[in-house]
Amino acid sequence: MVDFVKNIKNFWREDLANHSYERKTYFDSPNFDHLDRQYYNKDYLLQSFNKDVPCAEKFRSALDATKSSVSWTNILPDVILPTHKDEFFTLRKEHDVSIDACYRYLVFLEDWTFGHLVGFQDKILANWKAGDVWKFTGHDMHFGVNASNIPFHTAQVSTFK
Numbered sequence: 676m677v678d679f680v681k682n683i684k685n686f687w688r689e690d691l692a693n694h695s696y697e698r699k700t701y702f703d704s705p706n707f708d709h710l711d712r713q714y715y716n717k718d719y720l721l722q723s724f725n726k727d728v729p730c731a732e733k734f735r736s737a738l739d740a741t742k743s744s745v746s747w748t749n750i751l752p753d754v755i756l757p758t759h760k761d762e763f764f765t766l767r768k769e770h771d772v773s774i775d776a777c778y779r780y781l782v783f784l785e786d787w788t789f790g791h792l793v794g795f796q797d798k799i800l801a802n803w804k805a806g807d808v809w810k811f812t813g814h815d816m817h818f819g820v821n822a823s824n825i826p827f828h829t830a831q832v833s834t835f836k
Contacts, residue, residue, distance in 0.1 A: 677795045677815055680780065680808040683737045690729040691784055691828060696721035696749055702757060720756060721749040734832050738780050738808065742770060743834035747784070750791075750827040756819035763813055763833055772835045774813045781809045782830040790823025 699719040724746045725731055731745040744766055750756055763777040781793070783803040793800040793809075795817045800809065811817065821827040 677798045677809060677811045677817075680738075680810050682804060682806045683782065683808060685784075685805050686733050686737075687730050687784060687830070691747075694723070694729065694747065696747070697723040697727045720754070721751065723747045728830070734782065734830055738782075738832050738834075740780065740832050740834040743832050746831045746833075748829050748831060750819050750821040750829075752821055752824045752826065754821050758816055758818045760816050761813050761833075763835075766833050766835065770835060776835040778810055778812045778834065778836070780830075780832040780834070781811065782832065783807045784828040784830055788823050788825050788827070790821060790825075791827045792820045792822070794818050794820075 698721070700722045701719045725744060728734070728745050728747050734745050735741055735743055761777075761779060763774055763779075766772070766777055767774060783805060785805050787801055787803045791801070795811065795815055819827070819829075
């Protein structure tokens with residue numbers, strides 16, 4: 676179930692403006708085995724994780740998620756992050772928890788731009804404000820789209836009950 680949680684104060688503005696993403700994350704995990712790749716013009720996101728996210732501890736604190744993984748994601752212009760469910764593989768392995776205990780906070784780092792979209796099976800997200808936080812589980816199929824000419828930045832804080 677996808678739910679709005681709250682809006683958190685924008686403490687990341689300067690860090691994001693100066694941030695260089697650490698790696699390209701390709702759509703080659705089992706989460707994307709169902710794709711017919713001929714339809715995707717780009718097959719990666721830019722991401723940074725934990726120690727490479729300059730304000731990771733502030734996200735953990737703001738969301739009361741001390742045992743968590745924090746990432747920043749950049750969906751580049753003209754990229755579709757295809758439909759998938761999150762597996763929380765690293766979180767489950769590091770903390771020996773089931774997928775049923777895991778959930779993710781999705782934090783929008785900038786105000787909504789026309790062409791940016793996040794979709795779930797029962798909800799489409801648009802018109803957000805910087806700092807809006809949504810919560811979902813590993814059972815929620817979702818996608819992200821950047822049909823604009825402006826990068827689409829989000830933070831994800833993955834944690835468990």
